[in-house]
Amino acid sequence: MSEDAISFAHQNADKALDELKSILRIPSVSTLPEHAADMEVAADWLLERLDRLGFEGRKINSGGPPVVYGEWLLAGADAPVVLVYGHYDVQPVDPLDLWVSDPFDPDVRGDDLFARGASDMKGQVVAHLMAIEALKETTGIPINIKYLFEGEEEIGSVHLPEFIRANEELLGCDFCLNIDTGVIGPETPSLTASIRGMAYFEMRLQGPSGDLHSGTYGGAVVNPANTLAALIGKMHDEQGRVTLPGFYDDVLPLSDDERSDLAGLPQTDEWWIAKSGAPSLAGEHGYTATERATARPTLDVNGLLSGFTGEGGKTVLPSKAMAKISARLVPVQDPSKTYDSLLAFMELEAPAGVTWEVDMLSGAIASIIDRDSPQAKAALEALETVWGVPATFKREGGSVPVVGMIEEMLGVKSLMLGFGLPDDNLHAPNEKFHMPNYHRGIDTFIHFTAALAA
Amino acid sequence: MSEDAISFAHQNADKALDELKSILRIPSVSTLPEHAADMEVAADWLLERLDRLGFEGRKINSGGPPVVYGEWLLAGADAPVVLVYGHYDVQPVDPLDLWVSDPFDPDVRGDDLFARGASDMKGQVVAHLMAIEALKETTGIPINIKYLFEGEEEIGSVHLPEFIRANEELLGCDFCLNIDTGVIGPETPSLTASIRGMAYFEMRLQGPSGDLHSGTYGGAVVNPANTLAALIGKMHDEQGRVTLPGFYDDVLPLSDDERSDLAGLPQTDEWWIAKSGAPSLAGEHGYTATERATARPTLDVNGLLSGFTGEGGKTVLPSKAMAKISARLVPVQDPSKTYDSLLAFMELEAPAGVTWEVDMLSGAIASIIDRDSPQAKAALEALETVWGVPATFKREGGSVPVVGMIEEMLGVKSLMLGFGLPDDNLHAPNEKFHMPNYHRGIDTFIHFTAALAA
Numbered sequence: 001m002s003e004d005a006i007s008f009a010h011q012n013a014d015k016a017l018d019e020l021k022s023i024l025r026i027p028s029v030s031t032l033p034e035h036a037a038d039m040e041v042a043a044d045w046l047l048e049r050l051d052r053l054g055f056e057g058r059k060i061n062s063g064g065p066p067v068v069y070g071e072w073l074l075a076g077a078d079a080p081v082v083l084v085y086g087h088y089d090v091q092p093v094d095p096l097d098l099w100v101s102d103p104f105d106p107d108v109r110g111d112d113l114f115a116r117g118a119s120d121m122k123g124q125v126v127a128h129l130m131a132i133e134a135l136k137e138t139t140g141i142p143i144n145i146k147y148l149f150e151g152e153e154e155i156g157s158v159h160l161p162e163f164i165r166a167n168e169e170l171l172g173c174d175f176c177l178n179i180d181t182g183v184i185g186p187e188t189p190s191l192t193a194s195i196r197g198m199a200y201f202e203m204r205l206q207g208p209s210g211d212l213h214s215g216t217y218g219g220a221v222v223n224p225a226n227t228l229a230a231l232i233g234k235m236h237d238e239q240g241r242v243t244l245p246g247f248y249d250d251v252l253p254l255s256d257d258e259r260s261d262l263a264g265l266p267q268t269d270e271w272w273i274a275k276s277g278a279p280s281l282a283g284e285h286g287y288t289a290t291e292r293a294t295a296r297p298t299l300d301v302n303g304l305l306s307g308f309t310g311e312g313g314k315t316v317l318p319s320k321a322m323a324k325i326s327a328r329l330v331p332v333q334d335p336s337k338t339y340d341s342l343l344a345f346m347e348l349e350a351p352a353g354v355t356w357e358v359d360m361l362s363g364a365i366a367s368i369i370d371r372d373s374p375q376a377k378a379a380l381e382a383l384e385t386v387w388g389v390p391a392t393f394k395r396e397g398g399s400v401p402v403v404g405m406i407e408e409m410l411g412v413k414s415l416m417l418g419f420g421l422p423d424d425n426l427h428a429p430n431e432k433f434h435m436p437n438y439h440r441g442i443d444t445f446i447h448f449t450a451a452l453a454a
Numbered sequence: 455m456s457e458d459a460i461s462f463a464h465q466n467a468d469k470a471l472d473e474l475k476s477i478l479r480i481p482s483v484s485t486l487p488e489h490a491a492d493m494e495v496a497a498d499w500l501l502e503r504l505d506r507l508g509f510e511g512r513k514i515n516s517g518g519p520p521v522v523y524g525e526w527l528l529a530g531a532d533a534p535v536v537l538v539y540g541h542y543d544v545q546p547v548d549p550l551d552l553w554v555s556d557p558f559d560p561d562v563r564g565d566d567l568f569a570r571g572a573s574d575m576k577g578q579v580v581a582h583l584m585a586i587e588a589l590k591e592t593t594g595i596p597i598n599i600k601y602l603f604e605g606e607e608e609i610g611s612v613h614l615p616e617f618i619r620a621n622e623e624l625l626g627c628d629f630c631l632n633i634d635t636g637v638i639g640p641e642t643p644s645l646t647a648s649i650r651g652m653a654y655f656e657m658r659l660q661g662p663s664g665d666l667h668s669g670t671y672g673g674a675v676v677n678p679a680n681t682l683a684a685l686i687g688k689m690h691d692e693q694g695r696v697t698l699p700g701f702y703d704d705v706l707p708l709s710d711d712e713r714s715d716l717a718g719l720p721q722t723d724e725w726w727i728a729k730s731g732a733p734s735l736a737g738e739h740g741y742t743a744t745e746r747a748t749a750r751p752t753l754d755v756n757g758l759l760s761g762f763t764g765e766g767g768k769t770v771l772p773s774k775a776m777a778k779i780s781a782r783l784v785p786v787q788d789p790s791k792t793y794d795s796l797l798a799f800m801e802l803e804a805p806a807g808v809t810w811e812v813d814m815l816s817g818a819i820a821s822i823i824d825r826d827s828p829q830a831k832a833a834l835e836a837l838e839t840v841w842g843v844p845a846t847f848k849r850e851g852g853s854v855p856v857v858g859m860i861e862e863m864l865g866v867k868s869l870m871l872g873f874g875l876p877d878d879n880l881h882a883p884n885e886k887f888h889m890p891n892y893h894r895g896i897d898t899f900i901h902f903t904a905a906l907a908a
Contacts, residue, residue: 196669200767209731213881215650215852218754218782219746221732225755226686229777233687236680277663277773278675282807292673300672301679302770307757308778313654313815315780315853316756319731323683324762326769328672353736361767398669399769427667 002450004138009130009442016442020126021106024115030065030089030155039065039151042088046149049129053136055147063159065089065151069170073144080452081144083173085402085414086125086180087153090117091427098429111435118433119424124179125149127419127438131445142453146173157402164409175375175413176406182420184265184394186434189383191376192416193393194295195400197329197366199338203228203358205321214317221317222353225306228321234349235299240284242299244341250333254295261393262290275422294395298328328397335363364401367414375415375452382447386440417448456904458592463584463896470896474580475560478569484519484543484609493519493605496542500603503583507590509601517613519543519605523624527598534906535598537627539856539868540579540634541607544571545881552883565889572887573878578633579603581873581892585899596907600627611856618863629829629866632857636874638719638848640888643837645830646870647847648749649854651783651820653792657812659775668771675771676807679760682775688803689753694738696753698795704787708749715847716744729876748849752782782851789817818855821868829869829906836901840894871902
């Protein structure tokens with residue numbers, strides 16, 4: 001039954017490109033107050049498309065830019081209800097001078113369309129809308145769909161938890177399709193099998209009551225910058241393992257199947273070196289770089305600040321030292337237990353001569369899908385049908401807090417299916433979307449939707 | 455022969471206070487371009503006093519604010535030639551709102567005169583000028599004197615090394631009297647027996663070629679912030695000793711006499727805690743806090759910077775991490791050998807996955823006086839005569855680069871004799887000078903000068 005819809009999509013490929021360009025021209029930068037009106041324009045753009053599809057759509061005030069919600073529940077009680085999650089806000093564009101073309105004037109060069117938000121994630125959103133349109137105009141939409149488009153993903157989904165909690169019934173579904181993701185490479189179809197969670201901390205040490213002269217006092221008192229450094233140094237052992245007490249207690253070991261899947265991905269050491277620009281790789285012993293970055297927990301310093309950091313020298317013995325430290329978590333680690341581990345470490349290791357505080361700034365649970373679920377199988381088959389090659393499971397190193405929110409509040413898993421590429425310059429100048437992936441994405445969403453109804 | 459001069463000084467105590475207030479009204483802040491004219495005013499003030507004393511004085515352009523040089527060499531070939539070093543520039547005054555009175559309108563409250571530069575070091579400079587005036591007006595000046603007043607001490611004596619090197623003959627002397635120092639307490643006369651040297655470094659680590667997303671890359675690559683912290687942690691062992699290879703090779707051990715002198719000072723642990731506001735003290739095992747801060751070398755972090763340091767969280771895996779690190783050195787450690795030690799440490803310990811650079815930003819040798827020299831004995835006797843109690847040797851934890859310069863370029867030691875107090879708020883709001891110390895300082899300089907001629 002997908003064939004007619006696929007044909008329709010192919011005949012309307014130019015329109016699909018025009019539609020994408022149309023929404024990309026709206027500078028919906030959520031973090032900048034001067035774009036507040038643009039947030040409304042982008043939300044209205046979505047509303048209009050939902051209306052054309054015959055969906056009941058509305059903007060809902062959640063405290064920030066509106067949530068755009070749209071539903072079509074006429075596929076019958078036997079058909080599944082799928083909640084499709086996306087966001088219509090984008091990152092800021094600075095530094096603007098590094099862009100080759102205007103970030104809000106979409107420009108196709110070769111196979112790529114360059115614009116802010118092309119890959120993250122207006123391209124995914126419009127691909128799904130075009131897939132549903134193709135179904136509607138041909139065989140009909142075979143499943144029940146609820147769209148949830150937020151406008152605050154790039155600023156931490158500030159109001160989303162409250163919104164979901166207040167609208168549990170409205171958002172009720174069989175599962176969530178999160179399309180804010182990608183595939184490994186343009187010719188390597190893949191399905192995101194897991195995402196890592198996160199626990200983000202700020203640690204502050206205080207020694208003397210104020211900054212001191214390092215000549216007059218150096219040696220007599222404990223230097224909080226030296227101490228902070230020594231503590232951070234002790235957070236890993238010689239094998240690159242995290243030493244916080246109990247840190248690994250809830251880590252599910254990687255199965256042989258999972259390791260085999262990851263080993264089959266094109267992410268070799270050379271790939272990681274080329275992508276990161278690092279001189280060489282290292283980390284937890286006994287795991288490949290891909291395993292370390294996607295399926296093993298980490299503890300990274302995100303920021304360090306103490307004392308004098310300007311040009312030249314100042315002989316200050318700093319009174320304070322601060323570190324931002326975050327852990328990436330894997331199933332079934334719990335951010336609050338990781339916080340406990342860090343506090344336990346500090347109780348054990350922080351020396352006399354300094355006082356300390358550790359705050360947890362944010363937390364998100366990791367998530368892993370059931371590889372044998374009907375949705376996962378349908379997604380894999382859709383990818384293989386469109387690409388003509390076997391699709392694999394990949395694991396994502398990043399965190400997608402909305403997945404955890406929906407799992408905790410609505411009690412359903414998210415399937416992550418999207419078509420961005422690792423080199424799409426997300427959050428950076430010259431963001432792009434690979435147009436062959438855009439059109440294959442539309443086809444994949446058509447096949448997947450049809451398969452869900454079967 | 456000192457008695458007449460002492461009487462003269464006591465009769466002219468009010469004038470001495472007025473003279474000090476007069477120079478303190480000149481805002482000679484060397485680091486601020488808007489005070490360039492004030493530097494000339496302060497230099498002219500000194501020139502006028504030198505002229506009144508019968509000295510041949512002149513301003514010499516050294517590239518920055520002028521050096522004020524004045525000489526009186528009529529005491530005869532048998533009398534010693536003493537080079538008196540001081541500086542007429544002062545620190546900035548911000549934050550101004552923390553000052554109780556205008557920093558450039560000297561205000562006597564109780565026994566203290568409050569003004570920027572009162573203790574550091576216009577008070578010491580005018581005390582010496584008043585002592586020489588008292589001698590001139592009574593018994594005559596019994597020694598040959600060369601004054602060297604610079605205007606750049608608070609900005610690192612930028613042009614002084616070049617000036618000294620270019621004027622070796624002009625500045626030739628038997629020893630240097632450096633009056634930019636102080637005593638332990640108002641009732642505890644002391645002579646500075648040693649100052650520490652310094653080697654100041656900036657260390658930079660680079661991992662990935664640019665900042666990365668800590669979710670996508672965390673675990674795969676080496677994090678330079680974690681690595682910098684771990685390296686700094688390894689720079690001390692569990693006994694608080696510095697682990698840089700060869701760091702202690704040239705450290706002269708403390709003699710029993712020296713330890714006994716330091717143990718007799720009023721700088722107890724409680725004193726250090728009260729002065730620093732630290733919750734407790736710690737450092738190199740086997741030494742008291744006073745020994746650690748004045749007679750043992752240290753390695754302190756002065757600054758740390760990496761990644762994101764603003765409010766909240768940003769999941770960046772930083773590409774760079776930087777530390778400012780300085781060692782305080784004791785005789786006869788050499789700053790350039792300390793640099794070699796740090797480089798050797800980095801060669802040994804820096805892991806693959808990061809590249810690193812270490813620059814030495816500045817260096818100064820430590821200095822220690824011969825406790826049995828005639829000058830040291832004369833100074834101790836002068837202190838005891840004026841205070842009426844035994845004077846002791848103290849060691850200074852800070853560095854006085856000009857002492858090293860003069861030792862290296864002119865081949866003479868500096869005797870450090872001055873009358874500031876540890877709580878005079880140097881470089882801070884509400885700088886003050888203890889007036890009893892000012893007047894006792896004048897008397898001490900009279901006795902000391904007379905004793906040098908004997």
